[in-house]
Amino acid sequence: MSKVLIIEDEKDIVQALEYNLKKEGFETSKAYDGIQGLKLATEILPDIILLDLMLPGIDGLELCRKIKKEQKTESIPIIMLTAKSAETDKVVGLEVGADDYITKPFSMRELIARIRAILKRYGIKEKPSGAVIKFNDLEIDPDRHTVKASGKEVELTAKEFALLKYLAENKNKVFSRDRLLDSIWGINVAIETRTVDVHVRRVREKLGKAGKHIKTLRGVGYKFSDV
Numbered sequence: 001m002s003k004v005l006i007i008e009d010e011k012d013i014v015q016a017l018e019y020n021l022k023k024e025g026f027e028t029s030k031a032y033d034g035i036q037g038l039k040l041a042t043e044i045l046p047d048i049i050l051l052d053l054m055l056p057g058i059d060g061l062e063l064c065r066k067i068k069k070e071q072k073t074e075s076i077p078i079i080m081l082t083a084k085s086a087e088t089d090k091v092v093g094l095e096v097g098a099d100d101y102i103t104k105p106f107s108m109r110e111l112i113a114r115i116r117a118i119l120k121r122y123g124i125k126e127k128p129s130g131a132v133i134k135f136n137d138l139e140i141d142p143d144r145h146t147v148k149a150s151g152k153e154v155e156l157t158a159k160e161f162a163l164l165k166y167l168a169e170n171k172n173k174v175f176s177r178d179r180l181l182d183s184i185w186g187i188n189v190a191i192e193t194r195t196v197d198v199h200v201r202r203v204r205e206k207l208g209k210a211g212k213h214i215k216t217l218r219g220v221g222y223k224f225s226d227v
Contacts, residue, residue, distance in 0.1 A: 001027040002119060005046035007037035007063070008081065009055055013104075017050065020108045026115075034058025038066055041073050045183065048115055053082035053093070061096050068097035072182075077118045081106070133168050135226045138210040140168055149210035159184060160203050163196075167214060167224035176221040196222075 004026045008014050011032070018028045029044055031037035035057035041049060049067070053060035060080060067073045077099040093101050099118055102111055133140040139148040145161060147154045156164065162184050167175070175183075177193035185195070200222060204211030215223050 001025060003027045003046040005040055005049045006030045008052040024112050034063045038063055041067055049076055049078045051078050051080050053080055064096045064098055077122055135213060138213060140165055149207045154206050160199055163199050164203050171224050171226060174217055174221055174223045
């Protein structure tokens, strides 16, 4: 599923957005202020952000600037949601890095269409909800939280499963240990990068022959390959 981060302080709007987005097959996370929104953006690295202009903590314009200045989050598309409809407000929003601008009240149908258009423009493919990931001798079922290797079920811990799923969903992309720590364990967890090596080793051992899919790039990190 494509991940949508909602940063909006009006709870009724957040609930409506979550309901409609989940119904359309999106995964959602939410923050009610700019500070929490920035934290979540860097932790979960969503596929797209819906950002309210008037926020407590850090306002939408400043938050957009911060997200677009960070190398880790600069490529995440942003749609601004706001009650301000003046052309100057829209121009400022776009100038600080927003990809689109939609004025409240808005049609959920139109918003979802715009989300899909931006994801397509960025080359982000929507993943079907619950889609089973298959690679020859390996099968990963996100909904059931199960893994099969050579037809046999493999028992993984929550972190081992998250690590394997993340690598498999991003096939052939190389991830440093720091990036994997940020994505799987979170940026505020004080643990060493060798934790990643330990988990990778355990996953490989449990997968047996299918462990060959996880490749080590010496001095760089890890990637998942289907060969």
